[in-house]
Every structure is written in C-alpha cells, then in structure tokens.
Amino acid sequence: xxxxxxxxxxxxxxxxxxxxxxxxxxxxxxxxxxxxxxxxxxxxxxxxxxxxxxxxxxxxxxxxxxxxxxxxxxxxxxxxxxxxxxxxxxxxxxxxxxxxxxxxxxxxxxxxxxxxxxxxxxxxxxxxxxxxxxxxxxxxxxxxx
Numbered sequence: 001x002x003x004x005x006x007x008x009x010x011x012x013x014x015x016x017x018x019x020x021x022x023x024x025x026x027x028x029x030x031x032x033x034x035x036x037x038x039x040x041x042x043x044x045x046x047x048x049x050x051x052x053x054x055x056x057x058x059x060x061x062x063x064x065x066x067x068x069x070x071x072x073x074x075x076x077x078x079x080x081x082x083x084x085x086x087x088x089x090x091x092x093x094x095x096x097x098x099x100x101x102x103x104x105x106x107x108x109x110x111x112x113x114x115x116x117x118x119x120x121x122x123x124x125x126x127x128x129x130x131x132x133x134x135x136x137x138x139x140x141x142x143x144x145x
Contacts, residue, residue: 029059030069033084034077039127040114041087041139050144051114053080057088058144067093074100079124080111086128087136101132 033056040051060069070085070092077085082104089097106128110121130136 027069027072029056030073031076032056033060033070033088034073034081036078036080036084038112038114038119039080039083041136042116042142044114044116046117048116053084054139055144057084058140061088061092061140067096071096071100079107079109083111083124083127083131086131087140090131090134090137091140101128104128 033053036053036056038051039053041054043049044051060066063069067089070088074082074085086097086100086104089100106125109124111124111127113120113122113127
C-alpha cells in the first residue's frame with residue numbers, strides 16, 4: 001500500500017511538472033541514435049538483422065515530434081549519429097533536412113559503415129552525398145526484420 005501511494009504521488013508530481021515517463025524514454029532513444037558508432041541499414045551480419053541504429057531511428061520517426069527530437073540530438077551527435085539524423089530528417093521533414101544539410105559542417109572523417117556482412121570505412125562526405133541522393137530512403141520503407 002505504501003508503495004502504491006508513493007507511486008501515485010510521484011506520478012502526480014511528474015504530471016504537474018510537465019514530465020511524462022514516456023517522453024524520457026523517447027529522448028533517450030534519440031540520444032542513443034546520436035551516439036551511434038557505425039551506420040547500418042537493412043539486414044546486417046550473418047543473420048541479416050536490423051542494426052541498433054536503424055532500430056533507434058525507426059523508434060524516433062514513430063514519434064509525432066520526430067523532427068524536433070532529431071534536430072535537438074544533432075547538437076551532440078557523433079559523425080555517424082549525424083548521418084542517421086540526416087536520413088531521419090530527410091524522411092520526416094524535408095525542409096528541416098535541407099536547412100541542416102545546407103549549413104552542416106562536412107568533416108573529412110571516415111565513418112564505419114556496415115552493408116550486409118561487410119564493414120568498411122567511408123568518408124563522411126561521401127555518405128552524406130549518398131543521403132542527399134536518396135540512396136537510404138527505401139530502407140525505412142521496408143518492413144523491419
């Protein structure tokens with residue numbers, strides 16, 4: 001009974017302060033996406049499973065505030081996280097995508113890219129160019145495995 005009362009009080013306090021339990025998990029998904037270390041779409045590895053980065057991006061894109069979450073996560077994103085975010089913005093908010101694309105710095109770093117069973121290092125600029133050309137658009141239209 002004591003636990004129930006504490007839980008109810010905590011819920012009331014959180015709701016009064018405008019915080020919901022659901023919103024913190026979604027923002028942590030966007031943070032996880034921003035921290036990505038390798039870019040992978042479609043089935044990867046021997047089992048052909050969806051990467052954690054793609055899973056996180058799909059989760060963020062399923063939110064009504066996806067564009068805002070992606071743009072907020074951009075401020076602290078790794079180079080690979082930036083690439084995932086750009087794919088997401090291109091998908092959900094083309095105007096925001098274009099604005100970020102036009103103003104984005106283009107580091108000359110190499111990023112880790114997984115394609116099927118292959119792991120390669122590719123230029124950030126080259127992958128960003130592939131995103132601009134729409135080469136990643138179809139992946140998010142496919143049913144996840």
